[in-house]
Amino acid sequence: MTAGPQRFLFSLWPLRCLAYLASGAVTGALAxxxxxxxxxxxxxxxxxVVGVVILSALLRLTGPYAALERARLRLVDARRAPPPDRWRVLGYGLLAATVLWPVELGVSVATVLLTSSMLFGPVVVSVLPPAAVPAGLRLGDWIWLTPPIGVVVMIGSAYVLAAVAGARAVIARRFLTTGGAGRLVEVQRSRSRLVEGFETERRRIERDLHDGVQQSLLALSMRLGLLRLRLGDDAEVSALHEESRRALRQLREVVQGIHPHVLTDRGIGAAVDELAAQSVLPLRVEVLLPGRLPAAVEGAVYFTVSEALANAAKHSGAREVEVTVRLVRELLEVTITDDGGGGAGTGRGTGLQGLADRADALGGRLLIASPVGGPTTLRLEIPCGS
Structure with missing residues (x-):
C-alpha cells in the first residue's frame, strides 16, 4: 500500500489479501x-476417561492448525514465523472461531458482491427476467453509470481488503509465534551482523591481495619477462618467468574465490553476467532488481550461482542453465535450473550444505529439487525488507 497506487493496484496484492481473508473465513468456521x-x-x-481423550485430541489438533495458519500467513507476510506453543495456538483458534471469521467472511463477501454488482450491473439487468429487476432499473436508464462507479468501488475495496488483511496478519503473527519471539529476532539480527562482518573481512582480504600481493607479483613477473628478453633463451629465467605467471593466475583465482572484485564495484547483476561469460554451458540470465542489495545478500547470491554452475558443468551433464534473480515483495528469489540428469543434494559433497547454512544465517532458505533424470532446480530465498 505504501509503494504507490499504481504499483499496488496492478499487483497481486489485492487478490492475495482477498484469498487470505476468504480462506480465513473457511478455516475459522471449521475451527x-x-x-x-x-x-x-x-x-x-x-x-x-473418554472426555479426557477428547480434550487431548483437541489439543493435539493445534499442531496441524498452526501449520495451516502459518502457511496462509505467507499470502500476506513472507517472514518466517517461529513455531508457537500449543496453548497460544488454542487461544488463537478460539479467537478465530468466535470473532475473526465472521469479520473475514463479511468483508470478503461484501467487497466481492458490491464490486461485481456495480461493474456488471448492465449485464445483470439484461440477463435477469423483468420481474426480478428492481423497479426503475432498465438498460436505458442510469444503470450504465454503475460500471464507472464500480471501478471506483473496486479501487476502494482493494485498500479495504489490504487494511483488514494486514490487521488480521498482525493478530495471527502475535499468536502464531513463540513467547520468546523478541529474543529470536535478536538472535537472528546477531547472526546477520556476524555474516555482514564476515563479508566485510572477506572484502578487506580481497582488496589487500588484489592491491598488494597481486601487484607485487605482477611487477615481478614483468621484470622476469624483461630479463628473459635481454638474456634470450635462458632456461632458468624462462622457468622462473613461467612459474611467476602460474602463481599470478593462481592468486587471481584465489582472489576471485574470496570475493569477486566486480561484485564489490558493480553489484550482483554484473557479477552474474561475468559468471555467464565464464561458464562452459550456455546460460540464460535474467536479473530484475531495483538497485544494489546488502553486501552479505549479494555474496550469498553470487556463491550460490557459482556453485550451481560448477555442479551443472561437472556432475549433471546439462546442456543449458537458466538463472533468474528478482525481488518479489521484499523477498529475494534466485532460481537456477539446468536440464541435466539430476540427483543433486546437500549430502553428496556438492557444497550445497554450506550455501544452505549461509542462506539460513541471513534468515533465508535454499530449496533443492533434483529428481533422478532431471531437471535440477535450486531456489534461494532471502528476506530483504527494511
Whole structure:
C-alpha cells in the first residue's frame, strides 16, 4: 500500500489479501465446528476417561492448525514465523472461531458482491427476467453509470481488503509465534551482523591481495619477462618467468574465490553476467532488481550461482542453465535450473550444505529439487525488507 497506487493496484496484492481473508473465513468456521463439537463433548464427559481423550485430541489438533495458519500467513507476510506453543495456538483458534471469521467472511463477501454488482450491473439487468429487476432499473436508464462507479468501488475495496488483511496478519503473527519471539529476532539480527562482518573481512582480504600481493607479483613477473628478453633463451629465467605467471593466475583465482572484485564495484547483476561469460554451458540470465542489495545478500547470491554452475558443468551433464534473480515483495528469489540428469543434494559433497547454512544465517532458505533424470532446480530465498 505504501509503494504507490499504481504499483499496488496492478499487483497481486489485492487478490492475495482477498484469498487470505476468504480462506480465513473457511478455516475459522471449521475451527468453530471443531471447538464446539470436541470442546463441548470433552467438557461434558470430563468425568469419564473418554472426555479426557477428547480434550487431548483437541489439543493435539493445534499442531496441524498452526501449520495451516502459518502457511496462509505467507499470502500476506513472507517472514518466517517461529513455531508457537500449543496453548497460544488454542487461544488463537478460539479467537478465530468466535470473532475473526465472521469479520473475514463479511468483508470478503461484501467487497466481492458490491464490486461485481456495480461493474456488471448492465449485464445483470439484461440477463435477469423483468420481474426480478428492481423497479426503475432498465438498460436505458442510469444503470450504465454503475460500471464507472464500480471501478471506483473496486479501487476502494482493494485498500479495504489490504487494511483488514494486514490487521488480521498482525493478530495471527502475535499468536502464531513463540513467547520468546523478541529474543529470536535478536538472535537472528546477531547472526546477520556476524555474516555482514564476515563479508566485510572477506572484502578487506580481497582488496589487500588484489592491491598488494597481486601487484607485487605482477611487477615481478614483468621484470622476469624483461630479463628473459635481454638474456634470450635462458632456461632458468624462462622457468622462473613461467612459474611467476602460474602463481599470478593462481592468486587471481584465489582472489576471485574470496570475493569477486566486480561484485564489490558493480553489484550482483554484473557479477552474474561475468559468471555467464565464464561458464562452459550456455546460460540464460535474467536479473530484475531495483538497485544494489546488502553486501552479505549479494555474496550469498553470487556463491550460490557459482556453485550451481560448477555442479551443472561437472556432475549433471546439462546442456543449458537458466538463472533468474528478482525481488518479489521484499523477498529475494534466485532460481537456477539446468536440464541435466539430476540427483543433486546437500549430502553428496556438492557444497550445497554450506550455501544452505549461509542462506539460513541471513534468515533465508535454499530449496533443492533434483529428481533422478532431471531437471535440477535450486531456489534461494532471502528476506530483504527494511
Amino acid at each position: 468453530m465446528v471443531v471447538v464446539v463439537v470436541l470442546g463441548t463433548s470433552g467438557v461434558l464427559l470430563s468425568v469419564l
